[in-house]
Amino acid sequence: MTKKVVIIGGGVIGMSTAFHLAEKGMTDISIIEKDYIGSGSSSQAAGIVTCHQWNSTSITARIKTLDIFEKFSKILDGYTFQQVGCLNLSNEEDYNLGSELRDLQDSLGAFSETYIGNQLTEKFPDVILKDNEYGVLDPRGGFSEPHFYVPALKNKIKKMGVKIHENEELINFNFQGENIKEVITFSKNEILEKKYNCDYLVIAVNAWTNLALSPIDFKIPMKNFIHERFVTKPFDRKLKLPAINDRVFQSYVRGTEDNRIMVGTTQHNPDNYSVENNNFNIKELKPFPNALEFLKDSLKDRIPIIQNKDWDYHTVGLISVTADATPVIGPIPNMNGVFLCSNFHSGGFAYNPVAGMLISEHILEGKTTIDSDAYLPNRFEGFKTKEYLSKTHKLEDLEIKRH
Numbered sequence: 001m002t003k004k005v006v007i008i009g010g011g012v013i014g015m016s017t018a019f020h021l022a023e024k025g026m027t028d029i030s031i032i033e034k035d036y037i038g039s040g041s042s043s044q045a046a047g048i049v050t051c052h053q054w055n056s057t058s059i060t061a062r063i064k065t066l067d068i069f070e071k072f073s074k075i076l077d078g079y080t081f082q083q084v085g086c087l088n089l090s091n092e093e094d095y096n097l098g099s100e101l102r103d104l105q106d107s108l109g110a111f112s113e114t115y116i117g118n119q120l121t122e123k124f125p126d127v128i129l130k131d132n133e134y135g136v137l138d139p140r141g142g143f144s145e146p147h148f149y150v151p152a153l154k155n156k157i158k159k160m161g162v163k164i165h166e167n168e169e170l171i172n173f174n175f176q177g178e179n180i181k182e183v184i185t186f187s188k189n190e191i192l193e194k195k196y197n198c199d200y201l202v203i204a205v206n207a208w209t210n211l212a213l214s215p216i217d218f219k220i221p222m223k224n225f226i227h228e229r230f231v232t233k234p235f236d237r238k239l240k241l242p243a244i245n246d247r248v249f250q251s252y253v254r255g256t257e258d259n260r261i262m263v264g265t266t267q268h269n270p271d272n273y274s275v276e277n278n279n280f281n282i283k284e285l286k287p288f289p290n291a292l293e294f295l296k297d298s299l300k301d302r303i304p305i306i307q308n309k310d311w312d313y314h315t316v317g318l319i320s321v322t323a324d325a326t327p328v329i330g331p332i333p334n335m336n337g338v339f340l341c342s343n344f345h346s347g348g349f350a351y352n353p354v355a356g357m358l359i360s361e362h363i364l365e366g367k368t369t370i371d372s373d374a375y376l377p378n379r380f381e382g383f384k385t386k387e388y389l390s391k392t393h394k395l396e397d398l399e400i401k402r403h
Contacts, residue, residue: 004028005363006183006196008170008212009204010035011042012146012349013341015153016356017202022160024360030163030196032170032185038150040282041206044317045349046229046252046264047149048243050086050141051110054101057374059108061354064370066140068353072153079144079152082257085242086141087120087127089302094247095134102136113137126241126305133248143243143254146349168194169278172215173201173338180337200363204341206348207318208275209328210389218332221323221380221388222343224273228291229264230314231256232306246302251295253303261306263295266319266346272392273318285316319346322380323388327351329358329375339363340377 005021007014010033018029033039049069051062069081090098102112115123117131129135158164167188174182183196203212207224239261243254251265273285292311300307320343322328327345332338341359344351358375361368 002028003199004197005030005200005202006198007031007202007204008183009033009040009202009206009208010037010164010166011040011204011206012038012045012150012153012352013042013206013344013355014202014204015150015157016352017204017341017359018157018162018356019153019160020356020360021363022157022162024364026364027161029161030165030198031157032168032183032196033164033166034169034278035281036166037154037164038146040208041227041317041319041348042150043146044227044229044282044315045146046254046262046346047144047146047349048086048141048245048252048254049081049143049350050088050138050243050245052086052088052105052112052136052138052141053110055374056104056108057371059105059110060370061358061372062350063109064357065350065352065354068357069144072149072353076149076152076156079148081142081144083140083142084255086138086143087124087242087244088136088138088247089129089244090134090136090247092132092134095136098136110138111140113139124241126239126303127244128302128304130301137242141243144349145257148257170212175335178334178336180335198337200337200339202339202341202359202363204359206342206344207273207320208280209320209340209342211275211277216332216335216338218335218377219385219389220328220340220343220377221383221385222320223393224275224318224320225266226273226285226288227264227266227317227319227346228287228314229262229317230292230295231312232261232309233312235259235261235305235309241303246298251298253299260312261303261309263299263303263306265291265295275318282317285318287314287316319344319348321345323383324379327355327375328377328380329355329372330362330377333378333381 053059073081115135120135172184239255
């Protein structure tokens with residue numbers, strides 16, 4: 001009998017999961033999306049990708065993600081991974097504190113190049129460092145343009161036979177004993193309730209995770225934060241800069257395929273944001289006061305060419321962060337056939353290729369080809385989640401808990 005998979009969430013995580021399952025031979029895969037494909041945080045993402053992470057699990061996972069992005073560049077029509085390099089900027093003190101981490105990265109194959117002060121400007125003329133600032137470059141890193149990647153991946157999985165149901169909300173899911181049996185939705189197009197029999201259910205809705213988990217007694221200790229990005233009007237020349245994670249100013253910068261500059265931040269938005277019901281629309285999020293002025297002032301000496309440039313548009317999205325600032329990927333304990341793939345901090349777009357691969361391996365093999373135990377949902381069994389959810393948390397306090 002053909003096994004049936006239902007995936008809740010039509011962002012890049014849900015679509016990547018569908019791709020890997022279909023690639024491995026599964027033929028009955030349905031994606032349920034409450035709005036339209038890519039309508040949530042996927043379309044608001046920075047798209048920056050680097051394998052320079054903070055532990056062996058994440059480093060290995062991101063190396064695999066880069067392998068898959070390079071593969072996608074060959075098989076997804078209209079999409080190319082922009083391998084311009086990804087640069088982590090820091091002051092001298094933070095750079096010295098990171099020496100053991102860089103050794104770990106090198107030992108796992110996440111190699112780097114280090115630049116000090118004007119050494120970096122010689123390689124990337126549009127970036128300026130102070131004499132005591134350091135740039136550590138991941139030469140394999142770069143970025144993806146969400147507005148190219150999302151439709152390219154959607155078209156690919158449709159050709160692979162994946163069924164996509166848009167404007168359809170999750171209402172409930174039912175079990176037979178401890179085994180998932182069916183998913184109940186409401187179609188806003190057909191104005192009717194629908195039922196899907198399934199052997200496996202994957203919940204990939206990020207900021208909406210605990211809302212989707214309402215039917216069961218399991219929740220994730222998570223907080224959502226507003227993420228903003230601003231994009232200039234096009235420049236009249238090709239830009240010479242990598243994708244940049246700026247630890248000095250807690251922001252990021254990258255070029256775009258049409259010669260604009262994108263800047264963004266989450267740190268400037270301290271408030272927690274909860275998603276209480278399916279009526280929430282990400283487009284209703286409001287920009288945080290003075291965020292653009294904060295970025296412009298922070299970057300005026302770092303990227304001088306943006307100073308007198310006109311800004312074209314800006315978007316607002318959500319990032320979702322667990323209590324240990326680590327993603328959730330794997331089976332929900334004590335519920336056969338239900339899997340979570342969510343809460344990727346600000347790296348959901350960067351994780352999506354490998355996250356989909358890991359979920360497909362959990363479903364088909366019961367284990368993963370890389371060590372991913374740190375991502376398993378069962379780490380939150382016994383956690384005081386209800387108490388955690390009732391309190392406000394700062395993003396910087398969560399980030400130091402990454403492991």
